[in-house]
Amino acid sequence: MICENRVWDEIEIGETAELRRLCTADDFYVFATVSGNHNPMHLADEDGDGDGVKEAIAPAMWIGSLVSALLGNIMPGAGTLYRAQNFRFHARARAGEEVRARVKVTGKGPDGEITLDTCVERISDGAKLCTGEAVVEAPKTKMRFEAHELPGLIVRRHVHFERLVELAQPLPPIPMAVVAPEEPNSLGGALLAAEHTIITPILIGDRRKIELAASEIGRSLEGIELLDEPDHAAASRAGVALVRAGRAGALMKGHLHTDELLRAVLAKDTGLRTARRLTHVFVMDVPGVAHPLLVTDAAINIAPDLKTKVDIVQNAIDLAISLGMAEPKVGVLSAVETVNPDIPSSVDAALLSKMCERGQITGGIVDGPLAMDNAVSIAAARTKGIDSPVAGHAEVLVVPNLDAGNMLAKQLTYLAGAEGAGLVMGARAPIVLTSRADGDMARMASCAIAALHWARVEGLDAMKAAAQ
Known part of the structure; x- marks a missing residue:
């Protein structure tokens, strides 16, 4: 897949972008391993609150990381660096549900600064999972390249x-x-x-x-x-x-x-x-x-x-x-x-x-x-x-x-x-x-x-x- 980033001069206020992602139990295990957050509420094999039901709730910051993925891959894309981000979480997603991350450009500042409204929602009912605002440093160099093929990860669950x-x-x-x-x-x-x-x-x-x-x-x-x-x-x-x-x-x-x-x-x-x-x-x-x-x-x-x-x-x-x-x-x-x-x-x-x-x-x-x-x-x-x-x-x-x-x-x-x-x-x-x-x-x-x-x-x- 060919990817192309957007430099500061190309970006216009009001522009939007989105990406979709299916939440999987393996995603949550990878997040737990990388982050060190082993809260059983997020792990498919565990009953995190003792109610007899295995929850597999998406970690809030995993949901937030989808905004980061959208900013780094699509809008503005490769070369983007965070300056600030805030989130407010409204609802929960679970393994098996599909979600959508959205961003909308709301401002352009000095030194390549871009401000964007951010949102992640559940696709099945449109429920907002989190909202917030991101401030990023837009890419300085125009790049067009093939998407990286990263090493695969295998979660050792049985x-x-x-x-x-x-x-x-x-x-x-x-x-x-x-x-x-x-x-x-x-x-x-x-x-x-x-x-x-x-x-x-x-x-x-x-x-x-x-x-x-x-x-x-x-x-x-x-x-x-x-x-x-x-x-x-x-x-x-x-x-x-x-x-x-x-x-x-x-x-x-x-x-x-x-x-x-x-x-x-x-x-x-x-x-x-x-x-x-x-x-x-x-x-x-x-x-x-x-x-x-x-x-x-x-x-x-x-x-x-x-x-x-x-x-x-x-x-x-x-x-x-x-x-x-x-x-x-x-x-x-x-x-x-x-x-x-x-x-x-x-x-x-x-x-x-x-x-x-x-x-x-x-x-x-x-x-x-x-x-x-x-x-x-x-x-x-x-x-x-x-x-x-x-x-x-x-x-x-x-x-x-x-x-x-x-x-x-x-x-x-x-x-x-x-x-x-x-x-x-x-x-x-x-x-x-x-x-x-x-x-x-x-x-x-x-x-x-x-x-x-x-x-x-x-x-x-x-x-x-x-x-x-």
Whole structure:
């Protein structure tokens, strides 16, 4: 965009200018960080006055800063310097509302001085948010230039996990067998999800250790079912038995090795096997990405063959649909975006794409091979001439093997500020696999994901039964 400023001689009394801006919650977080004003009245995740409502009110000086932006960018424009400004605030704006800043030249003084009436109003009803007067020093040099492309800012909030928790809370809580929650993190995550009515936990493990962990985090176990079973292998079998008996709708890993839990899940006669392979799906909340990003398989299948990858893709699609993606876009990753017989992952990706076209994989749109850049970046896809509904828009990323998936998930976590929740799919019930590094939100989001998937599957089963 070409910008042109106005020097003192060009400006006439009575001239006006305006700009529009949509207020967003992220704007208020950026303002809080830069200004140091952490008043919770302005932060979307907080209830600043204790009335049970999260306010997200625009900070008054953020509203005032829109006048500064108008003066510095448009009227008079580049080279303008403030001499004085006063404001009187009349009403409030909130995140999601559009506002308009206006200025009108009311006087011209010596030494390049310009006086302007200033105003910011809400567009929906015209309500004045603030009025005032600015005195500025107009630019001395005429300039015409392209608008600066400033470095982008990403606010590290985890809005997708918050939305998933909100979606899960109105549902009936899912009965969840929590195996060996014998230390504060694993127990605390289960109890937090129970407090949010997402799950009804059944704790299975060493009673003494579980009670000690509860005491350590200051939580009560009153009203929560607890089955005393100190042996982890036996506790895992007990959790699986609860699912088989219909008393639990999901499993959650506590403070035990993953293979101990999965050994009970995979037991031939007493486990939770189905015709599908067990696969793991990370649900990543990546700051700056407009939707949850699913990464699979990064935890169970080490070097999957094509047949296993079919289940990996189908399981991920099924979970994505449960999370509200009507027709998930699946990008099958490789090092290249063209089929190369010397790169087996590119061949598998092309075959998976074709299998989806032929109805062997259902519910989503599958395309591959795609390199990571053109799977998630529209610009990269366009640069390479890739015309695909998935390229640049992928919601599910299917990795070639566990090494690649593990690296990708950890890069998103430690370099991009993402949080990861996760679920094992392909069993008779969803299985929540937690990590020692998981925070409370990640643990609660994993429970919410399990609850959403369980509710959809239960609903589908009920519809099938009614149809029969």
